[in-house]
Amino acid sequence: MFRRLPDTNAGTVDVTIDGRSARVRAGDTVAAALISAGVLASRVADVSRAPRAPYCMMGVCFECLVTVDGVSNRQGCLVAVKPGMRIDTQHGKREVER
Amino acid sequence: MTELRNTYDVAVVGAGPAGLAAATVCARSGLSTVLFDEQPAPGGQIYRAVTSTPLKRDTILGTDYWAGAELTQNFLTSGADYVPGATVWNLTREREIGVSVAGSARILTAERVILATGALERPFPISGWTLPGVMTAGAGQILLKSSGLVPDGRTVIAGCGPLLWLIAWQYLNAGARIDAILETAGTDRAAGWRHAPALAISPYLLKGLRRMLAVRRRVRVVANIVELRAEGRDCVEAVAYRTARGTEQRLLVDNLFLHQGVVPNVNLAMASRIEHRWDDMQLCFSPVLDADGGSTIAGIAIAGDGAGIAGAEAAQARGELAGLAAVRALRPNAPPLAETDAVRTRLARFARGRAFLDAYYKPAVQFRRPARDTLVCRCEEVTAGQILDTVALGCTGPNQMKAFLRCGMGPCQGRECGLTVTELIAQARGVSPQEVGYYRLRPPVKPITLGELASLPKNEAALRSVARG
Numbered sequence: 001m002f003r004r005l006p007d008t009n010a011g012t013v014d015v016t017i018d019g020r021s022a023r024v025r026a027g028d029t030v031a032a033a034l035i036s037a038g039v040l041a042s043r044v045a046d047v048s049r050a051p052r053a054p055y056c057m058m059g060v061c062f063e064c065l066v067t068v069d070g071v072s073n074r075q076g077c078l079v080a081v082k083p084g085m086r087i088d089t090q091h092g093k094r095e096v097e098r
Numbered sequence: 099m100t101e102l103r104n105t106y107d108v109a110v111v112g113a114g115p116a117g118l119a120a121a122t123v124c125a126r127s128g129l130s131t132v133l134f135d136e137q138p139a140p141g142g143q144i145y146r147a148v149t150s151t152p153l154k155r156d157t158i159l160g161t162d163y164w165a166g167a168e169l170t171q172n173f174l175t176s177g178a179d180y181v182p183g184a185t186v187w188n189l190t191r192e193r194e195i196g197v198s199v200a201g202s203a204r205i206l207t208a209e210r211v212i213l214a215t216g217a218l219e220r221p222f223p224i225s226g227w228t229l230p231g232v233m234t235a236g237a238g239q240i241l242l243k244s245s246g247l248v249p250d251g252r253t254v255i256a257g258c259g260p261l262l263w264l265i266a267w268q269y270l271n272a273g274a275r276i277d278a279i280l281e282t283a284g285t286d287r288a289a290g291w292r293h294a295p296a297l298a299i300s301p302y303l304l305k306g307l308r309r310m311l312a313v314r315r316r317v318r319v320v321a322n323i324v325e326l327r328a329e330g331r332d333c334v335e336a337v338a339y340r341t342a343r344g345t346e347q348r349l350l351v352d353n354l355f356l357h358q359g360v361v362p363n364v365n366l367a368m369a370s371r372i373e374h375r376w377d378d379m380q381l382c383f384s385p386v387l388d389a390d391g392g393s394t395i396a397g398i399a400i401a402g403d404g405a406g407i408a409g410a411e412a413a414q415a416r417g418e419l420a421g422l423a424a425v426r427a428l429r430p431n432a433p434p435l436a437e438t439d440a441v442r443t444r445l446a447r448f449a450r451g452r453a454f455l456d457a458y459y460k461p462a463v464q465f466r467r468p469a470r471d472t473l474v475c476r477c478e479e480v481t482a483g484q485i486l487d488t489v490a491l492g493c494t495g496p497n498q499m500k501a502f503l504r505c506g507m508g509p510c511q512g513r514e515c516g517l518t519v520t521e522l523i524a525q526a527r528g529v530s531p532q533e534v535g536y537y538r539l540r541p542p543v544k545p546i547t548l549g550e551l552a553s554l555p556k557n558e559a560a561l562r563s564v565a566r567g
Binding site for chain 1: 509
C-alpha cells in the first residue's frame with residue numbers, strides 16, 4: 001500500500017487496468033501506476049499460481065511482468081504509461097500470439 | 099530517438115554516475131560516444147529520476163542526491179548520443195553490441211566499450227519474500243524518487259547496510275510512517291571495528307552516523323535479528339522475527355521492505371566472458387580489472403559498482419578513469435581532460451572506510467543460505483532444499499543443478515537467485531564459492547522476441563550458416 005505525496009501529481013493520463021478505467025500519474029512506469037492504483041498482485045507465478053507484485057522496480061526481478069496493449073511479458077517497471085494504454089495483469093507464462 | 103551510427107569510438111552501457119562520467123570524458127575529448135541506458139531518464143539508481151523527480155524539496159532525499167543533477171547536466175551537454183529505454187542484450191569479444199529500443203533490435207560496434215551496469219540488491223531469500231507487499235528497500239526508494247510514492251499503513255524495514263538507513267531517513271523526511279526497523283545480525287561485526295581507523299577518515303562517516311542517529315531517535319529499532327519470515331496468504335500480513343536471545347515476535351504489517359546490501363550486476367559482463375572472481379569480503383563475484391577498469395577482454399572496461407561495490411562518488415571517479423583510458427588509447431595526442439593521478443587520489447579517498455562497511459554489514463549466513471523450505475528461485479519456484487538435494491545427487495555447481503530444476507532459468511536469468519545458489523552449493527560441498535562458480539550466462543542477457551532477432555540485418559556469413567544444401 002502506497003500513497004502519493006502532496007504536489008507530486010502534476011499531470012494524469014487515462015489507462016485501463018484489467019478492463020477498468022484508471023487515472024494514473026503521467027511519467028509513472030506501468031509498475032508504479034499499478035502500485036498507486038492499489039493493484040496488489042500484478043501477475044500470478046508460472047508454477048504455483050501464487051500472486052506476485054513488483055519487487056525490485058529496476059528491471060532485475062521480472063516480477064512486474066504484465067500485458068501492455070496486448071503484448072505480454074513486458075517489464076512494467078521499464079515501460080512508461082501512455083494515454084489509452086491497456087494494462088492487464090498477467091496470469092502465468094507468456095502465451096503464443098500474446 | 100537520436101539517429102544512431104553503426105560504429106562508435108566508445109559505447110557506454112548504463113547512465114549512473116560511472117556511465118555518465120565516462121561518456122562525458124569521452125565525448126568532450128572528441129570521441130564519438132553513445133550511451134545506452136535501460137531506464138527512461140539518466141541518473142542510474144542512486145540519482146534515479148534526478149532530472150524528472152516530482153520531489154522538489156531538498157529536505158527529503160538529501161543534498162547528496164542532487165549532486166547527480168550537475169553530473170547529468172554535464173553529460174547531456176557533452177555531445178554524446180544518449181539512448182534511454184535501451185536494453186543491451188549482447189556484447190561480443192569483437193565489441194558488437196546487440197541492443198533493443200522500443201521493441202526494435204539492432205547491432206552496432208564500438209572501438210571501446212565501458213560497462214557501467216551498476217549494482218543490484220543482494221537476494222534476501224526468507225520465507226514469504228515472494229508475497230505482494232514485500233519489496234526491496236531499493237524499490238521503495240525508486241517509487242519515492244520517481245513517483246513521489248511512500249508506503250501507507252504499517253511499515254517495517256528489515257535487513258542491514260548503509261542504504262537501509264538512508265532509505266529510512268528519506269522516508270521519515272517525506273513524512274512516511276515506519277513502525278520498526280529489524281536490523282539483521284552481521285557475521286563479522288568485530289572484524290568491522292578493526293577497519294574503524296580507516297572509517298574515521300572516510301568522508302562517509304559523519305554523514306552516515308548522523309542519518310542513523312536521526313532514524314534511531316524516531317523509529318523503534320530491533321537489532322541482532324537472527325530469524326525473519328514474512329507471513330500472509332495473498333499478500334504480506336505479518337513479519338515474524340527472533341533476536342539472538344529473544345523469543346519469536348510478530349508484527350502486523352502492510353508493507354515489508356527487505357535489504358541486505360548491493361552486489362555487482364554482472365550479467366552482461368559475464369555473458370561477454372569477462373573473467374570474474376569471488377570476493378570474500380563483499381560475498382559476490384566481481385570482474386578482474388586493471389587500474390583503469392580494463393577487463394580481461396581487450397577494449398572492454400567496467401566502471402562503477404559493477405566493478406565491485408564502492409559507492410556513487412567512487413563510481414564517478416572510476417567512470418572518469420575508464421573514459422580517460424579510452425581517450426588515451428584512441429586519441430593518444432589529445433590533451434587529457436583531467437589528470438589520471440588526481441582522479442586516482444580522489445578514488446582512494448572514497449575507498450576509505452569501505453572495508454569497515456563490508457565487514458560490519460556482512461549479511462549473516464542464515465539470510466544468504468536459507469532453510470530448506472525457503473524459495474530461492476522466485477521465477478521457477480525452487481527451494482533451498484531442492485538445490486541441496488541435487489548436490490547429494492552429485493551436482494558440483496549451478497550449471498548441472500539447473501538441468502534438474504530449471505532454477506535460474508526463468509525470466510530473471512539468475513539475478514535473484516545466483517549468489518544464493520552458489521553459496522548453498524559451496525557450503526554443501528565444503529568448497530569455496532570460487533570453486534563452485536556462477537551460472538554460465540549467455541546472451542541475450544535480457545529477453546528479446548524472436549521477431550526482433552529475425553528483423554536484424556543479416557550479413558553473408560550469417561545467411562550461409564543457416565542455409566541448407
